[in-house]
Amino acid sequence: MDILSEQPDWLYLLREYHATFGTGSSGGSNAIRSHRRRVREEINRLVQADPPILGRQAEEKPVTAHLGRAFDLAATGPLNTMAATLRRLSGYFTWEWGYERVPRPLTKRYAYCEIAGPKGPVQAERIILGLVLLAPGTTYPQHSHKQIEESYVSLAGAWSENDAAVYAPGSLIFNQPGQAHRITVGDRAPCLLAYAWLGPPERLQAPGMTFGR
């Protein structure tokens, strides 16, 4: 079994996540500053623990046909180095739907993959890091995560959450545990989001993903 320190691209990717949550501003929000700090602490802990890289079966979903375009767009955005590392590793990603019931139209337009978490590939108990990919024009229906606080940082695409604003690459959105959120994506470009989840290990192990009504 490989360990993190023997897989430089996975290690570089964790450092990219760390940098993403370290550079830039929290916009004056104490809640976001605290979230970002705890994400960095968990990543530091992970790197020090030098966990195994679990060999998961790589898997695509229909939406992953948009991944190349998302990487192309991300290459000119603020998270371009992270995007380059992601592109090198993308052949290993396990794209999933996760939800107990996924609306049929969404199966063609949405998937996520985990970078670190209880199932790997980088084995972690106290944090989940991953990617969400949404096709142009997609509505990611309303959902929330019990006991899990979540942030999304965009690498590519224009998107909105709860019809509140339009976010460009580099923007960070923070969702408190249980807070309902619905994402829409502009109709010209796919949206690639990096996310971080913090929560109790038993909840991260079994997040019980369901859509709201």
Ligand SMILES: [Fe+2]
């Ligand atoms: Fe979410």
